[in-house]
Amino acid sequence: MSAAKGLNLTLKVWRQKNDKDKGLMETYQVSDISADSSFLEMMDILNEQLINEGNDPVAFDHDCREGICGSCSMYINGEAHGPGREITTCQLHMREFKDGETIYIEPWRAKAFPVIKDLVVDRGGFDRIMAAGGFVSVNTSGNTQDANNIPIPKADADKAFDAATCIGCGACVATCKNASAMLFVSAKVSQFALLPQGKVEASERVQNMVAQMDEEGFGNCTNTGACEVECPKGISLENIARMNREYLNASFTSEET
């Protein structure tokens, strides 16, 4: 399993001091990288090298390093989260690369995700969309009805779960030529639309979340399906279809004009 010899690589990394800076690609060399290392461990080695040389290390978001927190967000060789399907950057391993290869590393690029520094972008738009309607309006009381008083068909519960596994990383936006956030928004809309608890506010929810999505400057969906391909959690395009139905339904039946 372990590599006989480490990899030597050329890295082209996007460097940008802050949101005002224009930014540029810098070239670095790293050597003797274990094939069993993760991509971010390779980035750690690059940073250790930069620090020892007295240079500024590359800033990048990362935290859990097991593919669930949604922090990591690198555009590697022209793909969100790099080569491989249904993985985040932190789950990408160096065995996917060849000795001597040149790797291009960029941040998510979208108008609604401005660069903060190097590979770190501001995904606050996602939080604001959530605050516009990504919830069931129930206060904490301990007096809600017994959990088993709401039987939910297993198929619906499973579908709601699949939609709910979105980690909010933003790969869908970064991948989409329109920088659309439809996959992200539809995953949350679908989760609640599929469950009886979410149905009460379904109409208001979809309208408010979509309105906020538009206000944030995310683009529209033209059904290229790239988001589904790059989504680390395999969120299905069906969710976008469901959201469109929900939205249409809401706009016809809504009492507000």
Added chain:
Amino acid sequence: MSVLDSKIPEGPLKDKWTNYKNNIKLVNPANKRSIDVIVVGTGLAGGSAAATLAELGYNVKAFCYQDSPRRAHSIAAQGGINAAKNYQGDGDSIHRLFYDTVKGGDYRSREENVYRLAEVSTNIIDQCVAQGVPFARDYGGLLDNRSFGGVQVSRTFYAKGQTGQQLLLGCYSAMSRQIGKGKIEMHNRHEMMEIVKVDGKARGIIARNLVTGELERHSAHAVVIASGGYGNVFYLSTNAMGSNVSAGWKIHKKGAFFANPCYTQIHPTCIPQHGDQQSKLTLMSESLRNDGRIWVPAKKEDAEAVRAGKLTGLDIAEEDRDYYLERRYPSFGNLVPRDVASRAAKERTDAGYGVGTSESGEAVYLDFSAAIMRYGQEQANIHGHHDASDAKIKELGTDVIEKKYGNLFQMYEKITADNPYATPMKIYPAVHYTMGGVWVDYNLMTTIEGCYCIGEANFSDHGANRLGASALMQGLADGYFVLPYTIGDYLADDIRTGAIPTDSVDFDEAEKSVQSQMDFFVNNNGTKSVDYFHKRLGKIMWNKVGMARNEKVLNEAITEIKQLREEFWKEVKVPGTSASMNPELAKAARVADFLELGELFARDALAREESCGGHYREEHSTEEGEAMRDDKNFTHVTAWEHKGEPSDAVLHKEELKYENIELKTRSYK
């Protein structure tokens, strides 16, 4: 007489919480609008507390170092959450959950806190379902359960291997609703650097904006610390890279006692370390032990051949396998508690039976072949394939396992490039959770007035060992159902206080001390990176304060950590400036705190001259290698008071009284 007052309410155990709630002071809705509460951390504990306090009407200021509250490390919890619902009708009850938790914690937790936890556990499930958390269900549409270690009932609710994610997103949803209303002022990418006390009460914090580097003053009538555990003192752990002790450590240095720092949970089933470039370890959920069987080769020569790459697990015949947990603990088998399972793995590996390919051989097998055949046969029966071939049964069984644990198997395969459906997984224990933490009373208040500590960051509910699926339960219990009551009782006295000004001397001084530390780091002419020191600290901790401890190595650890700390302050090198985004600077401040905690941790392990739960002292064990508690001398909590250096910290004891449960030697045989 102890200086610690746990403030346990009067009355019989089962009525304490109800009586307490009936007798506390309340704050009316209009007055809540003029009271501010700071919550540091947005995991299950902090997130649920922030949401609930805001729903009640308080003005909440919440802080997280991540770019969104949804990314707190609770998100990574895989297996499930316990609740005494008894939906399976298998004999569960509040008392049984209480008893299992106290016993699982090796009789080192507070009865009253644990009972309350068991009591509110059922509300958590109701609340989460009402929020739209998509728990696993059976074909009748009702909630499904599974079993976790150390218990004999099925009380664990789950959402595949992503229960923590679903619960945290539930919290985050509830928070989002309050953020939208303006009742929670959310500060993402902010780190708490210091607590501010005014007239002895917690009245605010100094936070650093991690984007601009600016220091900010935030005031409130109470401060809630919900910053998680300190497992990263070991450098390698299953915690997130940013998980740290700093919020807890800052309040410790300002008067909050730190309890049982040596109680660490080493989780038995993690993916073994691949090499020196490793940055973190990945857990394989305990739920896998429902169906997986743990074994090593029974013959040393087979183990050697596996380590040399000449044999694989598949080459070893059934009769040459040692299912050592089933052998040693027949009544609980593979589902013994985590501390027991971890030590047993270490024992086999140390004895030369490990199957890891690294130098140390550190790995054992977790094998699903028996479960695949069992489930396959069941499916074949259900579908009427009475003469199904072995291959067909295997295929049907693989499908069942895929449905139950698919995401975990996939995660394993991505990291190791091995297919766990075909060959047994290799696993080894890793640091996962810390039962120790900031000392709190029944109200979850620390020894600083008005400063609360909830979730993994406190010490209160798990004793010396936490049972699986109980961390999520505690986090949500504290945040949704306990703190919102207890903090109200305290804040009732603050309805006339008015907003706390931030232009006071107390804020000035706190800010100045933080600024000078930041300046020190960026101006220090050091030669070594922060990680260099963190890795060395981790090695000392793992080798000398890890799964097996003794007086000699603990003393060595104390000396070495002290030396390392001195070297850190001389030699640490932090690039960049303090007035900009500077992840290395943030790391430096966290590692500085770990270097102090590590020493106190080792001192605590040295002071506890017994083995209990996750704390195993080699001097205090039976010939068979089972832990030996000393109830006569150690049925207490150790709570350390800061007095300058970690070596000056003063030990206080809170005696633990068991009035409802009889202390017994924990046996899973």
